Amino acid sequence: MPELPEVESYRRLAERTVGRRVGEVQLRDRRYLRGGTEPDELQQVLHGAQIAGARRIGKLLVLDLGDAGAGRRLGVRFGMTGRLQVDDQLGVDRLLHASDRLEPAWQRFAVRFTDGGLLAVHDPRLLGGVSLDPDEAALGPDAATVTPAALARALQGSTTALKARLLDQSRLAGVGNLLADEILWRASLAPARPAGSLSPAELRRLHRRLHQTLVELLERGGSHLGELVPHRTPGGRCPRDGGELRRATVGGRTTWWCPTHQR
DNA sequence: ATTGTGGCCTGCCCGC
DNA sequence: TGCGGGCAGGCCACAA
Incomplete structure (x- = not known):
């Protein structure tokens, strides 16, 4: 999509x-x-x-x-x-x-x-x-160019799920369902974590992975060309540690994540 | 204000 | 072989 x-x-x-x-x-x-x-x-x-x-x-x-x-x-x-x-x-x-x-x-x-x-x-x-x-x-800062500070502002003070906040276009513009799963997987963050609960180190990690993922996928030309995406399927396993991926609805969207390394 | 939910819309895939 | 039901999710209206 x-x-x-x-x-x-x-x-x-x-x-x-x-x-x-x-x-x-x-x-x-x-x-x-x-x-x-x-x-x-x-x-x-x-x-x-x-x-x-x-x-x-x-x-x-x-x-x-x-x-x-x-x-x-x-x-x-x-x-x-x-x-x-x-x-x-x-x-x-x-x-x-x-x-x-x-x-x-x-x-x-x-x-x-x-x-x-x-x-x-x-x-x-x-x-x-x-x-x-x-x-x-009505749109938040563009996800491809958002600064670490602006990303932190988009997340801070909220108890809603981290993934739901990333998908909220009025806070951050451009991240859709597949990208959100990919970024959180790369940043080793659990999608249901309260958005405001990230430590400064976790925020930095999220920003770095967000940026890295967008640079890479802009180059490849598609949000479906991430590493996690092919494994978002029943029985799918984490390409990093081989654990079985979990599926649930987070932020109203089908969400796949690795409970082993995403915390 | 913030957050969550359901509906829109229809091609496609699976199981019977 | 055909058919029905479920699924996909960006965005918006609406409810709590």
Whole structure:
């Protein structure tokens, strides 16, 4: 599913649209609109606008608009099965838990550029969506660049499960379920630990592993390419010490961890 | 305010 | 072979 590494791939792909002008806007299903954006407004703002930039905050892709749409922004969320296409190129090859097929009906939103190119979002399950002027302030610091101090602030003073806090996009933006399991596994921290219970040494370890994991997976281009992920399955064993992994629901999400070395 | 839960949405996989 | 149920989880509305 698209987490920070996938969305960063999408952002890089979206950079190809910078400087191009929007012609036709296609919204196949108005359920794909989020944040109160109306089809008419979307059409009006996008038509004739130029793409001025492609940014990413956590899992949110933001296209800054220029010219006719100056000052406005287009936000794209990918949910867990969303894919970005620019011209004839796809952002990532494979998505875990998502079909690799590209049914025309799954193309939920697209803009045609006046040069004949295309930016399209394919999303079988409609869990993603597009909106005008998304609330960027509602997101915490981006997980790829968060400082140790900011990470500590995101966790401190809370008794909720550490993993739940890592998944809270308003505290830290970009970590999804697979990444959370991978990072906690690498940091040797139990997912159900109270978020505020980490010692300074554990906080440093978590920050280092978070950073390391993101650098590595950004390079590999997918959140499913971690070390733990292939073992998140019944009977799966810890690749570090061979112990049987445990499965439970933490923070409302399926969670796999190694009770032997994650404390 | 914070935290937890259920619903959305549908392709896919398993067991009968 | 077909079918039904369960599962996947990002995000949001809502409840406690």
